[in-house]
Structure formats: structure tokens, C-alpha cells
Amino acid sequence: MFDFRIDATSGAARAGTLMLPHGAVETPCFMPVGTQGTVRTLSPADLRAVGARVVLANTYHLHVRPGEDVVAKLGGLHRFMAWDGPLLTDSGGFQVFSLEGFRRVTDAGVEFQSHVDGGRRVLTPERAMEIQWALGADIAMAFDHVVPGGADEGVARDAMDRTLAWLERCAGRHRELAGGGKVGMLEGAQPSDLPAFPPSHLPTFPQTLWPILQGGAHAGLRLECLRRTVALADWTGIAVGGLSVGEPKPVLYDMLETLQPHLPGTLPRYLMGVGFPEDLVAAVERGVDLFDCVAPTRNGRNGQAFTPDGPVSIRNAAFREDARPLDPDCDCETCATFSRGYLRHLFVAGELLGLRLLSLHNVRFLIRLADALRAAVRRDDVTRWAEEWRRRYTQTETP
Amino acid sequence: MFDFRIDATSGAARAGTLMLPHGAVETPCFMPVGTQGTVRTLSPADLRAVGARVVLANTYHLHVRPGEDVVAKLGGLHRFMAWDGPLLTDSGGFQVFSLEGFRRVTDAGVEFQSHVDGGRRVLTPERAMEIQWALGADIAMAFDHVVPGGADEGVARDAMDRTLAWLERCAGRHRELAGGGKVGMLEGAQPSDLPAFPPSHLPTFPQTLWPILQGGAHAGLRLECLRRTVALADWTGIAVGGLSVGEPKPVLYDMLETLQPHLPGTLPRYLMGVGFPEDLVAAVERGVDLFDCVAPTRNGRNGQAFTPDGPVSIRNAAFREDARPLDPDCDCETCATFSRGYLRHLFVAGELLGLRLLSLHNVRFLIRLADALRAAVRRDDVTRWAEEWRRRYTQTETP
Numbered sequence: 001m002f003d004f005r006i007d008a009t010s011g012a013a014r015a016g017t018l019m020l021p022h023g024a025v026e027t028p029c030f031m032p033v034g035t036q037g038t039v040r041t042l043s044p045a046d047l048r049a050v051g052a053r054v055v056l057a058n059t060y061h062l063h064v065r066p067g068e069d070v071v072a073k074l075g076g077l078h079r080f081m082a083w084d085g086p087l088l089t090d091s092g093g094f095q096v097f098s099l100e101g102f103r104r105v106t107d108a109g110v111e112f113q114s115h116v117d118g119g120r121r122v123l124t125p126e127r128a129m130e131i132q133w134a135l136g137a138d139i140a141m142a143f144d145h146v147v148p149g150g151a152d153e154g155v156a157r158d159a160m161d162r163t164l165a166w167l168e169r170c171a172g173r174h175r176e177l178a179g180g181g182k183v184g185m186l187e188g189a190q191p192s193d194l195p196a197f198p199p200s201h202l203p204t205f206p207q208t209l210w211p212i213l214q215g216g217a218h219a220g221l222r223l224e225c226l227r228r229t230v231a232l233a234d235w236t237g238i239a240v241g242g243l244s245v246g247e248p249k250p251v252l253y254d255m256l257e258t259l260q261p262h263l264p265g266t267l268p269r270y271l272m273g274v275g276f277p278e279d280l281v282a283a284v285e286r287g288v289d290l291f292d293c294v295a296p297t298r299n300g301r302n303g304q305a306f307t308p309d310g311p312v313s314i315r316n317a318a319f320r321e322d323a324r325p326l327d328p329d330c331d332c333e334t335c336a337t338f339s340r341g342y343l344r345h346l347f348v349a350g351e352l353l354g355l356r357l358l359s360l361h362n363v364r365f366l367i368r369l370a371d372a373l374r375a376a377v378r379r380d381d382v383t384r385w386a387e388e389w390r391r392r393y394t395q396t397e398t399p
Numbered sequence: 400m401f402d403f404r405i406d407a408t409s410g411a412a413r414a415g416t417l418m419l420p421h422g423a424v425e426t427p428c429f430m431p432v433g434t435q436g437t438v439r440t441l442s443p444a445d446l447r448a449v450g451a452r453v454v455l456a457n458t459y460h461l462h463v464r465p466g467e468d469v470v471a472k473l474g475g476l477h478r479f480m481a482w483d484g485p486l487l488t489d490s491g492g493f494q495v496f497s498l499e500g501f502r503r504v505t506d507a508g509v510e511f512q513s514h515v516d517g518g519r520r521v522l523t524p525e526r527a528m529e530i531q532w533a534l535g536a537d538i539a540m541a542f543d544h545v546v547p548g549g550a551d552e553g554v555a556r557d558a559m560d561r562t563l564a565w566l567e568r569c570a571g572r573h574r575e576l577a578g579g580g581k582v583g584m585l586e587g588a589q590p591s592d593l594p595a596f597p598p599s600h601l602p603t604f605p606q607t608l609w610p611i612l613q614g615g616a617h618a619g620l621r622l623e624c625l626r627r628t629v630a631l632a633d634w635t636g637i638a639v640g641g642l643s644v645g646e647p648k649p650v651l652y653d654m655l656e657t658l659q660p661h662l663p664g665t666l667p668r669y670l671m672g673v674g675f676p677e678d679l680v681a682a683v684e685r686g687v688d689l690f691d692c693v694a695p696t697r698n699g700r701n702g703q704a705f706t707p708d709g710p711v712s713i714r715n716a717a718f719r720e721d722a723r724p725l726d727p728d729c730d731c732e733t734c735a736t737f738s739r740g741y742l743r744h745l746f747v748a749g750e751l752l753g754l755r756l757l758s759l760h761n762v763r764f765l766i767r768l769a770d771a772l773r774a775a776v777r778r779d780d781v782t783r784w785a786e787e788w789r790r791r792y793t794q795t796e797t798p
Contacts, residue, residue: 036745036748041751043736043755044736045732061748065744065747066740066747070719070720070740070744073722074722074738075722075738080740082741320465320469333442337443337444339479341465342436342473344465345464345479346437348464349464351437352439352751352755353437353441353442355751
């Protein structure tokens with residue numbers, strides 16, 4: 001369980017297979033985001049149809065609504081959202097630090113205000129583990145302190161040190177939970193914060209914990225964080241966090257290039273929150289295996305569709321009588337069934353089906369892109385393939 | 400083509416088979432409404448999955464957006480919305496008379512203001528035929544003058560007389576179109592009102608025209624309208640319009656009972672705009688074969704689900720940790736896959752998937768209800784079955 005096998009490499013790029021309790025995952029792999037326990041507009045059947053292999057859900061969102069106790073009582077997150085494939089939950093760290101409004105960080109944890117009811121809540125490394133344990137995803141993520149893209153070295157070091165101290169506590173609590181330790185009273189936590197579900201609702205599948213590398217845009221900190229993280233435990237995967245949070249794009253690529261030679265070759269590497277098509281290609285070239293991003297669904301709902309010739313806005317009047325599919329190369333239900341003219345009509349007329357059809361296509365687009373990269377790795381042809389893909393994707397002509 | 404065969408009867412209730420260019424339709428049959436060329440939130444694959452046999456689309460809405468010329472250029476309504484089963488288009492009469500804002504009725508037709516761009520437009524009986532011909536549905540409806548449920552006899556007679564005069568013009572124009580007559584210049588119409596599509600985009604399947612009975616809540620007028628309509632031509636079906644427009648429910652049942660013995664037994668009977676479960680059952684008992692209504696999708700989007708024990712509001716806090724399916728008797732994707740607790744979460748969290756899952760279930764509920772009525776007719780058991788169904792559906796306990 002949680003084994004990762006490298007099937008082929010091409011430069012720094014890798015094709016691998018990750019074994020998880022709910023199934024095997026071929027990498028590179030794009031993971032659609034189901035923030036509130038649903039990938040917006042898509043059903044589990046849709047997700048299977050577009051070839052999704054891992055789905056991500058947000059611990060913070062599910063904790064505040066409906067609450068991990070409700071999810072656990074309804075059989076855990078897999079049963080709750082009717083997704084029987086692998087699941088990954090983030091730790092809530094990123095969400096808590098992106099929240100508007102009240103938030104107080106101490107070494108103990110973070111006190112924050114729920115975006116749903118405005119109530120004060122506390123998230124600690126231990127609590128983040130317990131919530132994720134109750135949700136029952138295949139992969140849980142460590143609770144980290146995320147700083148904005150432009151944070152200076154002092155701020156970034158402080159957050160990195162805290163992330164590492166929290167990681168140790170996460171690992172300790174996760175070990176206890178995995179060993180059958182009970183979810184008990186925590187220092188400073190109020191009884192109302194604690195899950196009330198009986199142990200019979202705890203996950204029956206094993207769960208693994210992945211650490212998250214922080215360090216902002218500072219190469220020295222990133223390498224130090226990696227060194228100290230690797231020294232801490234025998235991990236089954238490793239994530240790079242705190243990028244794609246407002247820093248310029250070359251910084252993202254630089255950080256990946258800095259880390260790449262030093263990352264343990266045998267662990268799957270997950271670049272958090274990254275998933276515009278051009279970033280996915282660039283990150284695979286720099287040795288990343290797993291990705292997640294809300295872009296395909298969020299942009300889809302806004303009427304933007306990914307195509308091999310670059311993104312298009314479906315509301316464009318040029319599509320009014322266009323009988324062609326959105327993307328003639330695509331095999332998704334949207335492209336196999338509907339004309340651009342019809343899709344444009346759905347958006348112009350405010351029809352909900354349009355939101356789903358573009359979300360469906362965009363997720364399929366990223367999954368096919370990752371599959372194509374995997375094939376290129378196996379042919380040891382990533383550099384040439386990526387070059388050609390970029391030339392077509394970034395051309396300025398309208399398709 | 401357009402044949403209707405009665406397979407069985409039970410009292411006034413009938414089970415039949417209607418042959419249409421795009422397929423056979425077993426009756427009683429509930430037709431979901433795709434106002435703007437899409438049954439809100441549902442894909443054609445969803446419609447097939449819930450067993451939809453005929454889909455209704457709105458001439459008025461498609462005329463103002465995207466325009467019948469666009470639909471015709473994109474291959475006609477079947478191809479446009481990717482629905483290869485039978486389609487019925489209403490005439491626009493009901494919509495024009497339900498519009499807020501400017502509207503002027505003369506014997507020539509109706510001048511009205513588009514709800515999309517505020518522009519003045521004219522709909523005449525001839526134009527309603529041409530638009531529906533361009534859309535290419537299997538069944539077109541006559542352009543009628545609808546009055547509110549409480550209209551007095553004078554107002555109702557005036558509208559009925561106009562409806563009958565318009566029916567003659569509809570039939571004339573439809574005969575011309577069906578005989579290959581070209582869509583040409585109309586008296587009083589502006590060139591910009593006319594479809595610009597070449598004849599090659601005209602439907603390649605035959606289309607039939609059904610008349611609509613008016614007469615408000617006045618039995619005498621209803622019978623007169625029926626008599627004069629039947630005398631006018633050799634129809635393939637007949638619709639009852641202008642009910643379910645604000646009149647008390649007993650009026651609807653009275654009018655059906657008044658008409659039932661006099662309706663031609665060999666024609667399929669379509670009760671327009673009716674489709675709450677209890678109305679569908681009552682109307683089948685009174686000899687109706689076809690129904691349409693936005694209730695299943697509109698109520699579904701509002702979080703109301705039909706169940707054999709009556710409608711439930713999925714947002715109800717009682718469902719928070721309810722692991723049961725919405726309707727244990729139902730075979731739809733929603734009931735086969737998700738718990739009430741999860742569906743409630745989707746609605747409380749404002750997730751779009753919830754709108755679709757409840758719409759899907761509600762449409763399936765009405766289609767299964769019509770199927771169950773058909774089976775009861777074939778067993779000559781409608782009265783007892785309907786009695787029992789009503790007892791359960793109208794009970795006041797929460798399920």
C-alpha cells in the first residue's frame with residue numbers, strides 16, 4: 001500500500017504508478033478539486049467518464065459544513081460523495097490562511113472565523129489530522145503555515161519553522177490514529193470542537209500522511225525545508241505548497257528546478273494548487289507527478305474552455321453558428337455531442353447545463369494532457385512534445 | 400406516421416402508443432420541458448437515462464434567443480440540442496400572453512416586447528408555423544390566445560373565437576410548408592423578422608400540427624371550441640390549453656370531465672402545462688394521454704423532491720444525517736447513488752450538482768408515475784390504484 005513505482009523517465013520528467021487503498025494511479029496525474037465534497041457541477045459518474053483517478057476534497061470546507069462528524073456518520077467521505085476511487089484531503093492550512101476576516105496564528109495552531117456562520121474555531125496540527133482521519137481519504141496532508149507569494153525571508157522562515165514543528169505533531173497524531181489511538185480531548189480545544197462519532201465510523205482503509213514543503217520564493221529555505229522534512233520520517237509522498245499564491249510564474253519554475261535534484265527520487269511529488277495547462281506541462285518537465293487546481297471547473301463555469309489552440313471564451317459571437325465541436329481532438333461527452341453554437345447558446349441564455357458541459361470538458365482536457373505527457377515520458381520525448389504543444393497552445397490566432 | 404393506437408382502457412383512462420417520426424411513445428406520458436432547448440440541468444444522456452420519450456421546447460424562447468435561423472443552420476432543433484427522440488414545440492401563444500410588459504393583440508396577431516432585448520416583435524399564426532417548421536419538431540402546436548383562469552365568459556369567448564380563426568390560418572400555412580411551400584414574405588412582417596436560412600436547412604422529417612382547445616373555465620365554450628376545432632380538419636392529436644393558469648383545481652377536473660365524453664376517442668389528448676403528480680393522476684383518470692410541466696425541474700432546483708409519500712424539502716434539518724435514499728422505490732441515479740444527508744449538504748452548501756440531482760429524480764418520478772398508470776390501465780385497475788396512490792401521497796406524516 002502507498003507504493004510508488006517509476007515506470008519511465010525522460011529528462012527530469014517521470015511516469016509512475018502510485019498504489020492507493022482505493023486504486024492505482026498512473027502519473028503524471030491531474031486531480032480535480034471537490035472543495036465541498038463535490039467537483040462542482042460534476043457527478044461521480046461524470047468523473048469516471050472523464051477518467052479522473054484521484055479527487056481532492058477540502059478539509060476546511062467539510063469541517064465547517066457539514067462537519068466531519070456528519071460525513072463520518074454517513075459512512076466517510078468516499079461513501080458520502082459516492083466516489084469509490086482514491087481521495088486526497090488537504091489539511092485546511094491553505095484555506096485558513098486565505099480566509100478574509102479574523103485569524104490568529106500561534107505556535108499552538110490557528111484561531112479563525114468560519115466563512116459559513118462567523119463562529120470562532122481552532123485548527124491545530126492534531127485537529128487537522130483527526131478531521132482528515134474522520135473523513136477517511138487515502139491521503140491526508142500535513143497542516144502547514146502558508147505565506148503570500150511576496151513574503152520576505154524572515155516571514156517565510158518563521159512560517160517554515162512553524163510548518164516543520166507542526167509536521168512533527170501531525171506525524172505523531174497520525175501515527176496514534178493509525179495505530180488505533182482514540183480521538184480524545186486536546187489541550188485548549190473546547191468539547192464542542194470535538195467529533196462525536198463512535199469509533200465504528202472511523203475509516204476501515206489505511207490512510208497515509210504527506211508533508212508539505214514551504215519556504216516561499218526563497219531557494220535556501222526551500223532546500224532547508226526539504227532536508228529537515230526528509231529527515232523527519234519515512235514518507236510515502238511529498239508535496240510542494242505555497243506556490244501559485246501570487247508570485248510571478250518564473251519563480252514557480254525556479255523553485256521546482258531548485259528542488260528537483262534534491263527531492264527523493266522514489267517518492268511521488270505533488271505540486272499543490274497548480275493546474276493551468278501550461279503550468280502542468282512545465283511542472284511535469286521539472287519532475288512533478290501530481291497536480292490539483294480549481295481552474296478547469298471555475299474557468300468552465302465562467303465560459304472559458306481549454307483547447308489545444310489555447311483557451312477560448314464560449315460566449316464569443318464568432319461561435320453563434322459554429323457547428324464544430326469545442327475541441328475536435330477531445331473525446332469528452334461535450335465535444336462528442338454538442339456544437340460550439342449550442343454551447344454558446346447555453347451560456348448566453350444562462351442555462352446551467354453549460355456550466356457542467358464546459359467543466360466536464362476542461363477536466364477531461366487536463367486529464368488527457370497528463371496522459372499525453374505520460375506517453376511522451378515513456379517514449380523519452382517530453383522536451384520535443386512539450387515544445388510542440390506550447391507552440392500550438394500559445395499561438396495567437398483564434399481557432 | 401402520427402398514428403395513435405389505444406392499447407387498453409380502464410374507465411375513462413387510456414393506455415396508447417403514439418407513432419412519431421423520431422420514435423414511438425407509450426402513453427400516458429410525461430414530457431419534460433426544455434424551454435430554451437435544454438431541460439434545465441439535464442443532458443440528453445440524463446433524459447435517456449430517466450426514460451424521457453418526448454421533450455418539449457418553447458418556440459417563443461428559441462425565437463428570441465438564439466433565433467430559429469441559428470437553430471436551423473445548426474441542423475434543426477434535434478441536432479441543436481442533441482436529442483434524437485420525439486420533440487414537441489409549443490406555439491409561443493402561452494408565453495406571449497404570460498409576458499410582463501408591452502403586448503398588443505389584434506386579429507392579425509400579437510405585437511410584444513422580447514424579454515431578452517426589449518425589442519418589439521410580432522407573432523402571427525403564420526409566423527408561429529414558420530418558426531416551428533424551421534425548428535423541426537415532430538409536433539407543432541397551433542398559435543392560440545390564452546386568457547387568465549378567472550376570465551369572464553365575454554373575454555373567454557373573444558379569445559376562443561380568435562384562437563379558432565388563428566387555427567384555420569395555422570393549418571393553412573402548415574399545409575403549405577408541409578407541401579414544400581417556401582417561407583416567404585408575410586403581410587405586415589418586417590424583413591428582419593424572417594428566417595434567412597436556405598431551404599436545405601428545413602426539416603427532413605414530417606411534422607404534424609395539433610390544435611389547442613380554449614374557452615377558459617366555461618363548459619359551454621369548451622364544448623363549442625371542441626366541436627368547431629374537430630370540424631376544421633382531420634387532426635392527429637388535440638390539446639387542452641388555458642388550464643392550470645390560476646383557476647382553482649376543481650375547475651381543471653370539471654373541464655376535463657366536461658370534455659372527456661366528446662373528445663375524439665382515436666386522438667391522443669395533451670393537457671398543456673399540467674404535471675404536478677396529483678394532477679397527472681387525476682387527469683389520466685379523466686382520459687388524458689400527454690402532459691408537460693416545468694414543476695419537476697423548477698421545484699427540484701428549489702430543493703423540493705417528489706416522493707411516494709408526498710413532496711419533501713431536502714434542506715430540512717431532519718435529513719442532516721439521513722443515510723437513506725431520497726425515495727427508496729426509485730431507480731434513478733440520484734436515489735441509487737446518494738444519501739439524503741449528502742443531497743441536503745449539496746443544497747445547504749449551494750452546490751450546483753444538487754440542482755441537477757433533484758431535477759433528475761423529479762423527472763424520473765413523473766415518468767415512472769405515468770408508467771405505473773399505464774400498467775394500471777392495462778390491468779383495468781386505475782381507480783383502485785389511483786385511490787391507493789393518493790392515500791399515500793397526501794398523508795401528512797413526514798417520511
